[in-house]
Amino acid sequence: MASPTAAVRTKRRADDEHPSGDPRFALIDRTLKRFQYQQDALIEVLHTAQEAFGFLSDDLLIYVAHQLKLPLSWVYGVATFYHFFTLKPQGQHNCIVCMGTACYVKRAAEIVAALQKEYGVAPGETTRDGLLSLATARCLGSCGLAPVLVLDGEVLPRETPEGTLARVKQQVG
Numbered sequence: 001m002a003s004p005t006a007a008v009r010t011k012r013r014a015d016d017e018h019p020s021g022d023p024r025f026a027l028i029d030r031t032l033k034r035f036q037y038q039q040d041a042l043i044e045v046l047h048t049a050q051e052a053f054g055f056l057s058d059d060l061l062i063y064v065a066h067q068l069k070l071p072l073s074w075v076y077g078v079a080t081f082y083h084f085f086t087l088k089p090q091g092q093h094n095c096i097v098c099m100g101t102a103c104y105v106k107r108a109a110e111i112v113a114a115l116q117k118e119y120g121v122a123p124g125e126t127t128r129d130g131l132l133s134l135a136t137a138r139c140l141g142s143c144g145l146a147p148v149l150v151l152d153g154e155v156l157p158r159e160t161p162e163g164t165l166a167r168v169k170q171q172v173g
């Protein structure tokens with residue numbers, strides 16, 4: 001028969017391990033431990049979760065809320081408030097079209113519409129095959145180069161709907 005101490009140890013190990021068996025949860029657990037499960041560490045923990053999984057799924061938000069003993073509504077509120085968190089899976093390629101005033105008056109909306117039509121994806125969404133995520137921004141800080149977009153991290157100035165489509169097709173297919 002196992003000693004009481006061994007039983008406690010076994011129980012703790014089982015408690016520590018996420019039921020899914022997904023090792024990425026260990027990364028989140030490490031951050032939780034580093035911050036001693038303090039509720040103030042919520043943003044740090046969400047950052048780790050997003051880095052490990054690519055986006056914050058409902059399951060992750062529930063897990064973090066449970067571990068930090070915070071209401072789920074609070075965790076969800078923080079995750080949706082900060083633009084650097086995303087609650088949806090991201091595509092292999094990423095296109096952010098600036099829709100700020102300077103870009104808007106230079107046909108940025110037409111660029112978005114062209115991408116939307118070609119790939120069947122609305123801003124804030126990812127194509128079904130997971131190849132392209134489309135997003136819009138309020139101002140990318142390069143108004144002199146309007147209309148501007150960022151494709152896979154590269155800033156592209158003075159874009160046109162036709163030029164953008166050609167460029168995205170080249171990159172995404």
Ligand code: FES
Pocket residue numbers: 098099100101102103104138139140141142143144146147148
């Ligand atoms: S409005 Fe597009 S970069 Fe400023």
